[in-house]
Amino acid sequence: MSTDLTPATDGPAPIRISRRTLLLGLGAIGVAGAVGAGGYWLTEGRSHESSLSFTTPLRIPPLLESEIVNGERVFSLTAQAGDTQLVPGVRFSTMGFNGNYLGPTIRAARGEHVRVHVTNNLTMATTAHWHGMILPASQDGTPHQSIQPKSTWTAAWQIDQPAATLWYHPHPHGQTELQVGRGMAGLFLIDDDVTTNLPSDYGVDDIPLIIQDVTLRGGGTRPGPPTTAPIGRIGNTVIVNGTHQPHLRARSGLVRFRVLNASAARCYNLELSTKAPLRLIGTDGGLLPAPQPLTNLLLSPGERAEILIQVPKDADFVLRSVPHDLGMSRGDNLTSGADDTLDILRITRTSTGIDGVLPDTIPLTAHPRATGGLAQRHFALGDTTINDKTMDMDRIDTVVVAGSTENWTITNTSTRAHNFHIHGTQFIVDTINAEPAPSPNRGWKDTVLIAPQTTVELIVPFSSFADPTTPYMYHCHLLWHEDQGMMAQYVLTDEEHPRASWLPEHDEAHH
Ligand SMILES: [Cu+2]
Incomplete structure (x- = not known):
């Protein structure tokens, strides 16, 4: 057993190779997302038209139960650590809320008063930050609201912002990468009373996708330390909602995905293997006026996007991340994973599916316009x-x-x-x-x-x-x-x- 402070690895540090070596190696093989010395750059799950190895049903984070007490919707979270078999046969040291990896989905409506009790069962201090929430600073879960081990912190506020896909994660000073990277992340969905015809059956046609990257050593038999790029720690294996090589059998022809990049540093440039458009319907803080068809969607850590995907009958395709340009040097882009092709989710359609209708417009609150004098x-x-x-x-x-x-x-x-x-x-x-x-x-x-x-x-x-x-x-x-x-x-x-x-x-x- 490993402790929550020690990576679940018993091997030596990975081979460090210089940028020069790397570039020479790349020149020799001349392909993107290349395999370097000792499997150092090996990325798992390279894309095929249909990723037949993606057979594990996509897990859906459970909705967190709440109770109404004195007019407030009250939730409880417990931060904890343990071991999780994120990849079959491979146990990782992980952290989560109300479980050993990730956290349940919190859901509340605009106008509601919410109260969240957060108990820390880790052996280190943590916090619970409500990312994207508009609330008083004292309730925000920053390093100033530290939760010591074996203690409980409570945040309470009234939700007053449009429907959106927000999330929560720790924000302890200097320890955020460790805690979020081990899995401390969950969605916080806000509903409002604006009527849309968007798919909205959680876990059925409204699917959360919490994307993190972990590191398997070259050869893929054990966890190992991630590589350190100029932008931080990059893993080589994608885990979605805690599922390795996930497969979604869609029951509807039109599926809404709420995508959260909960990775420490890796950016994902999403596209469909069919090259059909991703229809962007929402950004970090709410819905767009109309679906925006995109061939690619780049998400950096912390960002969310809501997208609609049409799943035709007999469909079998992959949502994947493809090479992109972070604007850095070729070598820095490469070490940051920007040249990788990674399958994220295989999507097929069940025979009993019903067709959905793509909305033309989505009602929403007006966005502010640039004005002078700010x-x-x-x-x-x-x-x-x-x-x-x-x-x-x-x-x-x-x-x-x-x-x-x-x-x-x-x-x-x-x-x-x-x-x-x-x-x-x-x-x-x-x-x-x-x-x-x-x-x-x-x-x-x-x-x-x-x-x-x-x-x-x-x-x-x-x-x-x-x-x-x-x-x-x-x-x-x-x-x-x-x-x-x-x-x-x-x-x-x-x-x-x-x-x-x-x-x-x-x-x-x-x-
Ligand atoms: Cu930065």
């Missing part, structure tokens, strides 16, 4: 820094007037790909390199990928939850970068109470 802020992303600083939990980096909308311009000045997540809000990506953002980024977002030498302009509406002493975070959501301190803090203040009284011992934070 407060402007600029952030420069370095290798693991934001504005040349790393995270200091005692430093407030940015003070925002509660209820205001600001224009945040973020430039990636490094040679590494990053993404950018802001807590406590859903924003609009207005431009990328001064051009209107393409459709996958045209909806509500809380996390956006920013390639090297790229500038994004965000329109960020902040909530009215003023609290000058409890900060929200903004950070790179590539978890190794986050753990390295690529994170900063903002507080919301009332105009009537200008920043004066908080953290006076840290005057250097005022600028």
Whole structure:
């Protein structure tokens, strides 16, 4: 048995090979997603037209039970660790909520008051962050709301944002990659009373896909340490909802997928093996006005997408990730997994399926438009820094007037790909390199990928939850970068109470 602090591996570290060796090796074989020395770059599940090895029924995370107490919907989560056979015959040290890997799906409606008790049965501190939720900073589950072993923390708030696919995961300072990478992630679905004709039968035609990558050693017999790329730890085997080589037998011709990239660093460029369109219907924070047909959809860690897929009768095809460009050097792209082709899910149709109708439009709340006169802020992303600083939990980096909308311009000045997540809000990506953002980024977002030498302009509406002493975070959501301190803090203040009284011992934070 392994402990929750030790990887379930008893072997030596993998062979480290230099970029030069790698490039030479690639030149020799000349293919993408190549196999390098000692199987170091071996990626499992290379795509075929029909992936016949994908036969394990896709697991569906259970919906978390709740009870109504004094008008609140009350949930309970317990963080725990154990061993899980993520790949047949291979046990991994894992962590989860109410189980040893991943967590149940929390579901609540707009307008409801929710209360979540989170008990920590790990041997290390953790937190429970509600990623994408608009709520007071004190309930957000940041490093400031640490949950010590054998203790319970409770978050309570009223849900007030559109229907969306959010998620929850730990956010302990410096330990996020370890805990999320071991499986501490679950969906938090918000419903609202806006009527759509989208598939909505959870686990039947409304399917969650929580995608993580784990590392099997070359040869595929044991877990091993993942490779470290410029963007963090990259595994070579995809696990979906805890299922290795999953197969979904669809009962409907039109299936909605809620896709969460819960990986530490790996980006997935989704497409169908049939090349039929993925119809994007929702981004991180809610639904789009109409389905957007896409041939490919790139998701970086922390991002979600809701997509519709038409499954014809007699269909047998694969949702897979295909090579993409993260804007880095050829070698850095390669070590980051950007050249890999990975099958994610085999989809077939049962003979009793019913056909669904693709909606033309989807009702939704209006998105904000860019207007003049917004407060402007600029952030420069370095290798693991934001504005040349790393995270200091005692430093407030940015003070925002509660209820205001600001224009945040973020430039990636490094040679590494990053993404950018802001807590406590859903924003609009207005431009990328001064051009209107393409459709996958045209909806509500809380996390956006920013390639090297790229500038994004965000329109960020902040909530009215003023609290000058409890900060929200903004950070790179590539978890190794986050753990390295690529994170900063903002507080919301009332105009009537200008920043004066908080953290006076840290005057250097005022600028
Ligand atoms: Cu980063």
